[in-house]
Amino acid sequence: MKNNSQEKNKLESVYQPAQTEAKWYRYWEESGCFSSENNKEGEPFCIVMPPPNVTGQLHMGHALNNAIQDILSRWRRMQGRRVLWLPGTDHAGIATQARVEEHIAKDGLSKYDLGREAFLAKTWEWKERYHGRITKQLRTLGCSCDWDKERFTLDEGCSEAVRQVFVELYNKGLIYRGSYIVNWCSKCQTTISDIEVEHEERAGHLWYLRYPFADGSGFVTVATSRPETLLGDTGVAVHPEDERYRHLLGKELLLPVMNRRIPLLADEYVSPEYGTGAVKVTPAHDPNDYEMGLRHDLPRITVIGRDGKMTEEAGKYAGMDSLECRAKLVEEFAALGLLDHIEGISHAVGECYRCSTTVEPLVSPQWFVRMKPLAQPAIKAVKSGDIRFVPDRFSKIYLGWMENIRDWCISRQLWWGHRIPVWYCGDCGEVICQKNEPEACPRCASRTLEQDPDVLDTWFSSALWPFSTLGWPEETEDLKRFYPTDVLVTARDIIFFWVARMIFSGLEFMREKPFADVFIHGLMLDAQGRKMSKSANNGVDPIDVIEKYGADALRFMLVTGNTPGNDLRFAEERVEAARNFINKLWNACRFAYMNLGDYQPGAQEPALTLADKWILARLNRAAGLCNSNLERYELGEAARALYDFLWDEFCDWYVELAKPRLYQGAPQERHAAQFMLAEVLSQSLRLLHPFIPFVTEELWRHLPGVEASIMLAAYPQAGPQQYAAEEAGMQLVMEIVRAVRNIRMWLGVPLGKKVELVLFARAEAAAIIQECGSYITLLAQASSLSLAAQGEPPAQAGAAHVRGVDIYVPLKGLIDIEKETARLEKELAVCDAELQRLAGKLNNEGFLAKAPPEVVEKERAKLPEYAAKQKSLSERLQMLKR
């Protein structure tokens, strides 16, 4: 190493993430570490990022989503794959347009004041601003995406893909235009699709209203939750089998107020049990009534307009707000003696997912995608396992939806979005659907053509994201190389909106699935377990957390202590725990680097001690667990394996054992310890890098012999497990040390005060103690250790028994007989219970006959150990009682 190691290895005692993180992100990005053009020979690995909305900022859900993707990307990259993690943003039609409208409203302007062109220009400005913000935030999180290939759902390429898809579907008859009942949001002034309607349980009323027969022979009472729609009633329906009404079928009723003659008809849809068993039918304002209207050929009378006000068809109520009309109408019914009674009910009301305005079912001409034919292959792909949901249970949710799919209303009465590529001829009425603007009508050559004013649902372009971003419809290299992508990482609330639509779009246009795996993670909840939302104002800004604890700590917290698919509560103390772990790693390295100043890497392979072999075995095990769990998307388990290894094994035991070798050891011993520290940390840093990229990069650069980024280093793979004997040996050492520490604690002998140790052991245990005596004296803070096969136990001593080893800590004058007796009795009780359990098992014929031999053997092997312990402890107790 040419670097001045003294200078290089000076580290603060507490890790300060802020500077470090900014520094390394800049370095990575500038040096092109994230580029998918690197490592051209590597097997491709591709993730397309779920594009965050340009109107918005990074929230905890994004942080979780992108942390997961980054971990997978970094891991695969270090494994040697050619990784493309493709970033992008979404134009988010309704959301963005609504925000811009709010913004200009502050100046007293509406979008109509500006006009379409100017309004869109404003929206683009807005997009630039928020786009910059959110991509900066993704960088702050540490996302290693290939920014050179960043896309936007409204960019030229994606727009072309959208037009291509629309035209193809149109030509195949899979897109059609028609007047159907759709969900209308009068605030957003647009239709929304069925899944954009949220059903909210609300308290409401059921008004029982009397509709007289036209011939004056009494009346039928109907129940309705929306009296204002009755102005558009064109029938009353009852169940055909309903005895109460059967004889009245075919008679005419006189719709009050409007004095319109409407039929009493029979329809299976009506439930005789509900209300009065008679339903008013308003085909223009209720989806069910719409269907009934079709069946019975009833007229559709639109009485509520797009502005939420009553139309001319509403007669004297025209122009009135619909809710006001409701009140007035009920009054009028009451005055006419036609209000039977009012009942309080609770019912589901449809609301706009964006603005929570109650949706108004309206009949209007809209564009739809015919879903049934597209759903079939999409169902098959998941059923056959070609596309795999992780966790698997989400495939059920997906399939349930796909199998009951309904046509998708894709037109939106907005300006911000992909314009529908359809033109209408002003002269002959021809409908022209093509990718580019036609010059003239192909039928009548007229030049008075007008483009459909509507734009497409945002999700129409999102549905194409896995291939439009790779260049489709062009046959680009990236498309060939990276499609189908490897995994889609997304939250479970978006399966219908997005995942499902990508699947059928990919299958239809690429003839191949868009991704192999769909990894679904849960939602971010606040500390109390409530969904984080703007309205509840309980969101925690990830950027605030990063400023306080660092991006590494946030990332680590997000992927640990949680199971795939389950929702995750945000808890600050868990971020602290993650921060502490990072600091622990920092200090472990700091310790090593303080002692590596004179280390010559690669000088010679040192002779390994038992502890060395033990830590290598444990490291190997941790690497195996980490990799296998990452393969299965068990990121939390993978991280935990590393956490446990580093803290509980490396720091708590190995580092302590290395100290005497470093401080007092002979040159070869010091060198061996240095070699081991460097080796274990080198692997640990690499294993941890995907989870906590910044701190590991910083520490990596201080490692002797290292000059390049950790991102270019190989990810450690687990080799075959070896050193089983050393693992068992170290296990024994640790148990003996714990036993001694336990005695000291009970008897109030602090670690600062040295004690003598007397051990009785035979055979292998004796050999191990022989070899590792120095470990034991060091870790148990003993002044001496005497080992014999057996002997006279010291009288004034604390005692314990571990795996055939009798342990005594002579403490003249410090033994409190009562305390010691209590301690031993407690130990003995545990031992007795275990022996009893073992005996029960080993006397069970069924167990012996049916359990696998290795399980039986394992249990049998414990028997002598516990028996010895029991014997030792009870003898000791008897001695004390004398």
Added chain:
RNA sequence: GGGGCUAUAGCCCAGUUGGUUAGAGCGCUUGCUUGACAUGCAAGAGGUCACUGGUUCGAGCCCAGUUAGCCCCACCA
């Protein structure tokens, strides 16, 4: 109405195909300026794994049912 999820230590959660004495973290108790770290070290206390049955030699884990909570879907006006 249909479907899904959750129920494990005081709190927040792990526990991967059934098989050591059910584990972390936080909190709690006790003791520590241990030549990396008090964002630390050591030793502890704390669990009838929601309930009831079943399958099995063996169940926190599998099956059935019950209870409680959360979520999604659904056209009963």
